[in-house]
Amino acid sequence: MRGTFPLVFSVTSGKGGVGKTNISVNLAVCLARLGRRAVLLDADLGLANVDVLLGLSPPRNIFHLLNGEASLSDVLFPTPYGFSILPASSGIAELCNLSRGQKFELLDALDEMEGDIDCLIVDTGAGIGDNVLYFNQAVQRRLVVLTPEPTSLTDGYALIKSLKQNHAVEQFDVCINMSSDMKTARETFKRLYNACDHFLGGVSLDIVGIIPRDPEVRKAVVRQIPFTVENGQSPVAKAVLALAKTVSDWEVPTNQDGNIKIFWKKFLGLG
Numbered sequence: 001m002r003g004t005f006p007l008v009f010s011v012t013s014g015k016g017g018v019g020k021t022n023i024s025v026n027l028a029v030c031l032a033r034l035g036r037r038a039v040l041l042d043a044d045l046g047l048a049n050v051d052v053l054l055g056l057s058p059p060r061n062i063f064h065l066l067n068g069e070a071s072l073s074d075v076l077f078p079t080p081y082g083f084s085i086l087p088a089s090s091g092i093a094e095l096c097n098l099s100r101g102q103k104f105e106l107l108d109a110l111d112e113m114e115g116d117i118d119c120l121i122v123d124t125g126a127g128i129g130d131n132v133l134y135f136n137q138a139v140q141r142r143l144v145v146l147t148p149e150p151t152s153l154t155d156g157y158a159l160i161k162s163l164k165q166n167h168a169v170e171q172f173d174v175c176i177n178m179s180s181d182m183k184t185a186r187e188t189f190k191r192l193y194n195a196c197d198h199f200l201g202g203v204s205l206d207i208v209g210i211i212p213r214d215p216e217v218r219k220a221v222v223r224q225i226p227f228t229v230e231n232g233q234s235p236v237a238k239a240v241l242a243l244a245k246t247v248s249d250w251e252v253p254t255n256q257d258g259n260i261k262i263f264w265k266k267f268l269g270l271g
């Protein structure tokens with residue numbers, strides 16, 4: 001991550017169950033290992049399970065911050081793996097209904113993050129609901145997760161189309177998860193690329209990660225330990241580490257107002 005300001009990116013998808021949360025958590029582990037101060041924002045309203053994957057129960061969420069019941073450092077929940085969680089899955093719906101004044105107060109409270117972290121990973125819900133779109137238009141980069149299943153491809157395309165047409169988002173980083181082999185993964189990406197090229201002019205797609213289907217993932221989920229911690233040598237752990245290295249090299253556009261602040265401003269509709 002070059003530049004002075006933190007990187008804010010989402011891990012997102014059109015379809016649920018493609019591996020966003022597993023990838024987010026393990027990317028956070030690997031980024032921490034690479035020396036990055038990472039915060040994982042659990043922003044899936046429907047199926048929040050960052051804490052379940054980690055076997056942790058953060059007692060507070062972002063709404064306590066807003067209520068003045070807790071400070072940012074009380075809400076940020078440290079994990080044993082070198083990164084923190086910002087629980088937001090409950091509370092986000094309320095955030096959108098705040099008055100403008102309350103939103104600015106929240107922005108001030110969240111602004112403390114700016115100097116203390118190198119990257120904010122936003123684990124979103126699936127689909128093209130308002131919240132998913134808001135988060136995705138507010139971040140600097142989007143990691144769209146796809147599996148070789150045809151429904152994942154059509155839903156991923158729908159998400160990209162929606163972001164392009166409604167929010168003028170034109171650049172996407174794609175990660176293929178649960179592929180049986182490299183050829184299938186590349187073909188999956190090619191299909192998405194061709195559809196976007198044909199029907200959505202001006203969208204730029206890069207394939208940045210290929211993560212194999214690996215029984216280690218399910219085992220780690222059951223044990224509530226990230227698979228990159230359980231067995232750093234498994235194919236899936238190596239693939240996520242490679243992805244983390246790619247993410248670490250992403251150029252960070254520097255902004256006078258600060259990237260974290262811009263993210264929250266855009267998300268809250270203030271920017």
Ligand SMILES: Nc1ncnc2c1ncn2[C@@H]1O[C@H](COP(=O)(O)OP(=O)(O)O)[C@@H](O)[C@H]1O
Nearest residue numbers: 016017018019020021022178212213214217218
């Ligand atoms: N690379 C993989 N290999 C095998 N199983 C996987 C892999 N990635 C995810 N899974 C499994 O898929 C399911 C959904 O993963 P999850 O991260 O919760 O998806 P999402 O957050 O997109 O809904 C989990 O049961 C997980 O164990």
Ligand SMILES: [Mg+2]
Nearest residue numbers: 020021044047
């Ligand atoms: Mg999830």
